[in-house]
Amino acid sequence: MQETLFSRAERSVPRLSAALNDYYQLTKPRIQVLLLITTAGAMWIAGKGHVEPLLLLVTLLGGTLAASSANAFNCLIDRDIDLLMERTRRRAIPAGRILPWQAALFATALGVASFAVLAAFANLFAALLAISGIGFYVVIYTLWLKRTTTQNIVIGGAAGAIPPLVGWAAVTGDLGWSAWVLFGIIFLWTPPHFWALAMMIREDYRKAGVPMLPVVAGDEATARQIFIYTLVLVPVTLVLYPLGTMGWIYLLAAGALGLWLTHGAFRLLKAPNDRKESRSLFKRSIFYLMLLFVAMGIDSIFLFA
DSSP states (O other): OHHHHHHHHHHHHHHHHHHHHHHHHHTOGGGHHHHHHHHHHHHHHHTTTOOOHHHHHHHHHHHHHHHHHHHHHHHHHTHHHHHHSTTTTTSTTTTTSSOHHHHHHHHHHHHHHHHHHHHHHTOHHHHHHHHHHHHIIIIIIIIIGGGTOTTHHHHHHHHHTSHHHHHHHHHHSSOOHHHHHHHHHHHHHHHHHHHHHHHHTHHHHHHHTOOOHHHHHOHHHHHHHHHHHHHHHHHHHHTTTTTTSSOHHHHHHHHHHHHHHHHHHHHHHHOTTOHHHHHHHHHHHHHHHHHHHHHHHHHHHHHTO
16 A cells, blocks of 8 residues: 555656646746846836845745736637647647646736735835736737737837836835836837747747738848837937936946847848848847846946945
């Protein structure tokens, strides 16, 4: 009897581990790193280089729970699309390992937990902003824009730009001009970033019937839009200097990073059908945003010393 129970326990451990991993993957953890960096960066700037460790921890936890909720709802709603796309058809919901009602319950629980954590340990305003981010991403982007317009990423990018507002509000309880500039930076960064990805996997989106810009307008038109958005993004990043929010270190870093990103966008503009260039710009955009916020942190050390 003991051997039988032991054998059953041995077999149940891998199944439990696999199930937990499936739920974990619903939250799309890989894309959350940038959200946490922008949240922490906004908090650091709002606090003028001084943020209570507990407040930082609970705000990042609340933000993670909010993003996880939004991503899980996205996986639930897009299960029909995911089944048609090569890179997503093996996800837990389209593969049948997680049932829709289970995913809905999981996503709802994460959203409730996010609100509770932020309301209890940060403030109500930050909690409401996080919930609005979930709602915008799920209802406006996933349910509406994604399946109806090539501008889905442009408008839907507002959801990804909310984390720094949450971080700022958690520290100050309100939103100043600098917070909205951070929002604008991520809002303008989103189309070049995601359109570069869409160019890489255009055929997947075509099979699924998702009207991403490269599918509807083609690679050349997409590359032009990427270049235009990049040209608009770079000067917006510099606005933090005349506002007095950032100093010379950030200004120089933002200028150099902007030239680096613009160079990548220009290369794609000259070779829009080259998948190596779209992949290169996609990766470059990730490092660009990370390094931009790192520059904010470094600058803050000297500016607010």
